[in-house]
Amino acid sequence: MRKGTRVGINTAVHLLLDCSGSMTPNIRLASTACHAVASALETVGINVAITAFPASHDPVSTEQKTVGRLVRHGQRVHPRLKVAAVGTTPLAESLWWVMQEMLPLCEARKLILLLTDGDPDTPTCALEAIRHAERLGFEVYAIGIGAVNILQHLPGRHRTINAMAELAPVMFGLLQGALVRRRRA
Secondary structure, three states: OOOOOOOOOOOOEEEEEOHHHHOOOOOOHHHHHHHHHHHHHHHHOHHHHHHEEEEEEOOOOOEEEEEEEEEEEOOOOOOOOOOOOOOOHHHHHHHHHHHHOOOOOOOEEEEEEEEEEEOOOOOOHHHHHHHHHHHHHEEEEEEEEEEOHHHOOOOOEEEEOOOOHHHHHHHHHHHHHHHHHHHHO
């Protein structure tokens, strides 16, 4: 045994998956990619969580849950990520909820990775939530499936894909770049 210091990762990542109705043709692949990325992050010691938004929609009722926890911080990543694509895109509300979930975490770095295919229901409120997250020290990254206007407010921290086959490699690449870039700085 030797005495010494070692640089730790000390990072929490929250994957925020858009499950709005427009994601219907892509939801299965998107949830599979989230599982793969979360599993890889967990393997290297990163505290990871996955949340879907909107969570559910009851066609009989007008009530819609904004978010649904798929994997909680501190919980082992599991493959049971059954989600349905229904409803709208309550991004602002979902970001506020994720920030609330992550603030008490002990990790020094807190990253949010948004995966979406459309613009939020309330773009101004979503932009305000992103700006507030940045002021609190969160690093917000995003992957847009097709053109998503809100992403222009995340210069250098977003990627756009046009085919679902690009999703997993882009997710891995964006997070790898974020994790390595900050550690070197």
